[in-house]
Amino acid sequence: KAGVTQTPRYLIKTRGQQVTLSCSPISGHRSVSWYQQTPGQGLQFLFEYFSETQRNKGNFPGRFSGRQFSNSRSEMNVSTLELGDSALYLCASSATGELFIGAKNIQYFGAGTRLSVL
């Protein structure tokens, strides 16, 4: 079974541009969560999608947005890039996304997209 796939692996953008990152979850998984990892702030939750609906959101500005498609693939978009947006962006998928966690509802992570903003 293929794991979580994130594309592209590396991106270089300049300030003011926008960027779209893609995440394909494990087959059959319906919940997708996004995280930002930086040396200073560590791993921070961006948002979670389930059945094309955003159910939870972290404390990030509105420049960060996402969506989920009917096949559970997800994209996140960052508009008007700032230098501080340089980070590793990680996507995680889980089977059901229920509040109660059973073995089927554990988050599995992709390798990430490393975004550099110049």
Add this chain to the structure above:
Amino acid sequence: AQSVTQLDSQVPVFEEAPVELRCNYSSSVSVYLFWYVQYPNQGLQLLLKYLSGSTLVKGINGFEAEFNKSQTSFHLRKPSVHISDTAEYFCAVRFGTSYGKLTFGQGTILTVHP
């Protein structure tokens, strides 16, 4: 407030020595606890999890952790480390009222010296 604290940012240890990486959390709701490992330029790999039941859980690569509810801790242990265990380790908590969100500690860099 809900939070996760990893008490050591870096832990150096010699090969074949035991190691403990410490994690404490603060919560007024139910919790689910995880340890993930991250190797350079890679994503996060699940080491082990506590969902319910026995408080001593075993994971991959010989790691184990014990959930202590009274001390709100979930420390990771390995009796004998290898060079290949050199990586960054993250404690993560899913608080029972939050969809799809893991709250991570700041990470502990484990360096195993020969």
